Every structure is written in C-alpha cells, then in structure tokens.
Amino acid sequence: MQLTKLALSCALAYSASLAKAYETTDPSQQFAVTSPMETRLRAAMLDSVEFLGLITAMDVDQIKGQVVNVGSNVIATGRSETGRFTSGQTVDGNTYELVETDSCAFVTWATMAAWANAGNEKQFMQLMSQNATRRFALDVLRVGFNGVSIATTTNPTTNPLGQDVNKGWHQLVKEKAPDQVVTDPIYFNPDATGELAEGEYKTLDAIVTEIKNTLIPEQFRNDPRLVVLVGSDLTAAAQTKLMNQADKPSERVAAQMMDKSIGGLKAYTPPFFPGKRLVVTMLSNLHVYTQRGTRQRKSENVEDRKRWEDKYWRFEGYAVEEYTAYGAIDEAAMNIGPAPE
Structure with a gap:
C-alpha cells in the first residue's frame, strides 16, 4: 500500500507542528528536547495514562544517585530540650541508576490513511501525537511492573513485557x-x-x-x-x-x-x-526518573517499512523510596x- 496524498499532507502538517513545538528545523533528524518541552513532554505522557500520574515521575540531574525523598514518612511533631524539635527523613543507602532507554512508536501507512479520511487535519495530528505519548507512557508501566534485568540488547519476542529493559519496582524490592x-x-x-x-x-x-x-x-x-x-x-x-x-x-x-x-x-x-x-x-513510593537534558526525539516517514515512526531516547530508571x-x-x-x- 502507498501512502495516500491526503495522508501524506496530514503527516507533513504533523511534522511541521512538531518542528514548531520543539523549535527544530527538521524533526526527521534526531534532536534534543529542550527544558521547556521536557516539562510538556513529561506532562503529556502523565496525562495519557491515568495511573502514571499517580506515581512519582520526575527528572534528576545524575545517572546515579540517592533516591529522592518525596514523602512524609516519619513523625514531624515532638519536643527537644536543646532547641526546636526536628525529625530526619532520609533514604540513606537507597540509590538509583539510570540506563539508556530507547522507544519507537509507529503508525502504518494503512492506519494513517484511515485516520486522514476519518477526520480533519487537526484530528489526524492529535491521533498521531496521542499514539506516541500513550505508547511511551504505557511502556514506563510495562517495564516498571515486569522488568527483571538490563540487557545490552533487548529481545521483545522473548520478553514482551520489557522484562530485559530495566529492573522494575518489584524486582528492586526483591x-x-x-x-x-x-x-x-x-x-x-x-x-x-x-x-x-x-x-x-x-x-x-x-x-x-x-x-x-x-x-x-x-x-x-x-x-x-x-x-x-x-x-x-x-x-x-x-x-x-x-x-x-x-x-x-x-x-x-x-x-x-x-x-x-x-x-x-x-x-x-x-x-x-x-x-x-x-x-x-x-x-x-513508586518512582521513575529521567535524566534531565538527555531526551532525544525523532519523527519520520520510513518508506522501507511503510510507516511513520516516532522515536524517543533518554536515560531512565526506577526506584522505590521506602522498601519497608x-x-x-x-x-x-x-x-x-x-x-x-
């Protein structure tokens, strides 16, 4: 099947929209996601899957470091003979490590033609954008709940739930x-x-x-x-x-x-x-971290595979704030x- 003229026109409009949003000249060439768009991309992913918005998702500066404490897990009230009362909240020894993470969400030419014929250009672009952000977001949970190892080369056939992409929350506690x-x-x-x-x-x-x-x-x-x-x-x-x-x-x-x-x-x-x-x-208590400044995007029509591909590369990882x-x-x-x- 060939990409229809209408679908190609809509796809080019989608590409132009991405270029404007991310302030890049050509989104078909890999580009860095700048700070303001990092926030918007993270927000779009959180909004696309309701459960992802309930856990702790944040950016961090380092690939390795101490788990970020976001809770109030110890008593904050008391007295002290030597001054004002305070109680420490630490996660000493509880660390995280991020790894290279690469995602690719695609839409076939046949689906693009159907989307183009079913609505207007704006609706087409929304469907394309939502397809990418939702698939990226769902994979965060897929790996978070099922990941057990970090393979140099992952195998989605033998590990369809991303078991070899990263160590998820359950595995970290185990x-x-x-x-x-x-x-x-x-x-x-x-x-x-x-x-x-x-x-x-x-x-x-x-x-x-x-x-x-x-x-x-x-x-x-x-x-x-x-x-x-x-x-x-x-x-x-x-x-x-x-x-x-x-x-x-x-x-x-x-x-x-x-x-x-x-x-x-x-x-x-x-x-x-x-x-x-x-x-x-x-x-x-369930954390997912992305290293700030590492997000890379690419969005292109791949003729050899007869599909449009949205790609998202970053350093990412999981952590549990309080194991107990x-x-x-x-x-x-x-x-x-x-x-x-």
Whole structure:
C-alpha cells in the first residue's frame, strides 16, 4: 500500500507542528528536547495514562544517585530540650541508576490513511501525537511492573513485557529487601469450606490484612496513602465466586465493586500488572526518573517499512523510596485454588 496524498499532507502538517513545538528545523533528524518541552513532554505522557500520574515521575540531574525523598514518612511533631524539635527523613543507602532507554512508536501507512479520511487535519495530528505519548507512557508501566534485568540488547519476542529493559519496582524490592516479598506458596481459595490449611486464604481481604500486619511496619500501617495493587486473575476469581453466590441485584453490584476496596484499602489493577501479584504500598513510593537534558526525539516517514515512526531516547530508571513500605506476594508464589493435602 502507498501512502495516500491526503495522508501524506496530514503527516507533513504533523511534522511541521512538531518542528514548531520543539523549535527544530527538521524533526526527521534526531534532536534534543529542550527544558521547556521536557516539562510538556513529561506532562503529556502523565496525562495519557491515568495511573502514571499517580506515581512519582520526575527528572534528576545524575545517572546515579540517592533516591529522592518525596514523602512524609516519619513523625514531624515532638519536643527537644536543646532547641526546636526536628525529625530526619532520609533514604540513606537507597540509590538509583539510570540506563539508556530507547522507544519507537509507529503508525502504518494503512492506519494513517484511515485516520486522514476519518477526520480533519487537526484530528489526524492529535491521533498521531496521542499514539506516541500513550505508547511511551504505557511502556514506563510495562517495564516498571515486569522488568527483571538490563540487557545490552533487548529481545521483545522473548520478553514482551520489557522484562530485559530495566529492573522494575518489584524486582528492586526483591533484590534489596527480599523479606518484603513473600515467595513461599500462598493459596487463594474462595471456594474453601471449613478449616483452612497453612498458607490458604478464603478472601483477598484476609491476604491484604496479613501483608499489612506482617510486612508493613507500624509507621506506615495506617497511613491513609496506603493502597492495594492487585492482579486481574485474583479479582476475577474473587468476583466469580461472589457473583455465583449472589441472588439479589444489590449483591451483584457488591461483587462487581469488590476490587475497588480490599482489606479496607483502595484497590487498583494497573496496566500490565501481573495477574497473580498482590502489593500493599503507597503509590508515591513508586518512582521513575529521567535524566534531565538527555531526551532525544525523532519523527519520520520510513518508506522501507511503510510507516511513520516516532522515536524517543533518554536515560531512565526506577526506584522505590521506602522498601519497608512495600509488602507483596510474588506472582510465582500465588496459587488460585486449594492448598494441597
């Protein structure tokens, strides 16, 4: 298929719009994103995926350094005989390291032709821009929840969730605070009757309560920012059981809403979150950093591949502010069904 005349005209307008926004003469040649546009690009990515706007995303100056403290995790009130009371808030020893990160979001000529025919030039440019920023933003979460290693050359075929792109939040906690992640077998058995075996739970509420009481220290346990991140496999199993038991409309509504609050905490199922993982933490505890001044963009029509490619290069990485404020059950340890006899 050839790029239609209308689609090409719209694409050239999109390219001209990028050139104006980023103050570059030719966006098909790699260009640096200057400071004002760094802020706008970050804001566009945060706006494109709602959950990404809930965590801590910021620019830092160094490739390696101390994790940035953004919370208020210790008591700030008291007295001192020697002067005014203060309490330190440090994350000594908790460091981050950024790595080269390269993204490419493309739109095929066929899709571009369809977009051009479906609306006006302005709508076409919005679709092109949103496609790029949304895909870049979703990959931040994809890698953040699933990344386990940093490969010199990544393989998206064998690692479709970016497992080899970077070390995500869960992996960092497993490596640096392994006691915060349960790796012994856990059995979520919503069909259980009678006495439960060791490591067996009938409800997600019971599992969340156990995590709070055993993995989350007292200073965080009743923090109003504490939430549950829960995999879709777990909520599906719980909802199926409740729906099968419900015989009134009100009970069915309750079953449908059960994943909104678990164990007294607000619950989220983020994009690309592993289906059997369960985490109790504060969303602000999950950090993603980009090195200031490293963002590079490129936007071009690639005839050999019959598509338009938007490229985004930078130094990026992940960090967890307080390891002890992250309590989890690893997806490899979670089983849906009864414990073996």
